[in-house]
Amino acid sequence: MSELATPAPGTRALVLGGGGVAGIAWEVGVLSALQEAGVDLDAADLVVGSSAGSVVGTFVRYGAVAPAYEQLHAPVPSTYEEPAPIAGEDFQERLAQVLAGSTSEQDARARLGAVAQQVVTGQTDEERIATFAETLPGTEWPEKPLGVTTIDATDGTFKVLTATTGVPLTRAVAASCSVPFVWSPVHIDGVPHIDGGLRSATNADVAAGHERVLVVACGPEGASPLGPWLDVAVESLRAGGSSVEVIVADSASQHAFGANSLSLSTQAPASVEGRRQGAAVAEAIAAFWA
16 A cells, blocks of 8 residues: 655554454553553554554554553443354355455455445444444544554455544444454445455555554464555565564464454453563563664
8 A cells, every 4th residue: 555655764653453352352462561561652653553453553542551451351331242253264265255366456355345245234334333432432533643444345445544534433443343244344425344454454564654663463464365464564664664573463362362353252361362472572662662
């Protein structure tokens, strides 16, 4: 999405990837440990979140990471309805069938969007937007720059929504979290949009132009016809002059995600593993961020 740009001296970007309910919890755990070690994440010149990362990015900008971690261990009633689980192998197989024969990354995303529009079961987009209004620490865009990724389901266009695009924050986050095959798309100005994490689970290339980039990823990314996966994006960022550090969920953390990363039962174990990982790298990340 982003062309190579000469990094502006002293600028920093925080990139938060997708990973479902478990991913939100794991990232909150990681970031809470980093913040306790003195890493001022909100000092980032840009926070960009995809899917789960859009929720966590909002926590960062609202100064709500620590309260969010506590809530994961003392959950409050929510209107969130867990979808029926889809086995990872089934998801990947269906994805491969949809994308077969695609001619470009945007065409691949458009094909995925067309299938996503066929989902009509479960909560409506308005109901899911209401759930995010409960989940997020605020419903207005924060003052500091926050980017929320999504994909136009009609033509596959990748978008980074911000305070300047005029889309309400809760609708932007709901769109970014609208997983194909699981939920129906979320409409923005009447146009259906789907999970921005399908282009890339992290969309780290959006951070181009920043001197230091910290990426928090809920798992490794493999080669994809939908967009520049993590390794490609990191290579591009470094080629453009950025320094990049990546925290990827290790095997113990991924195990805590369980068989259904969209289940609320994953929140406590995933957050604990995230906190463990965050504490293990906190000293190195503090030096990098400073």
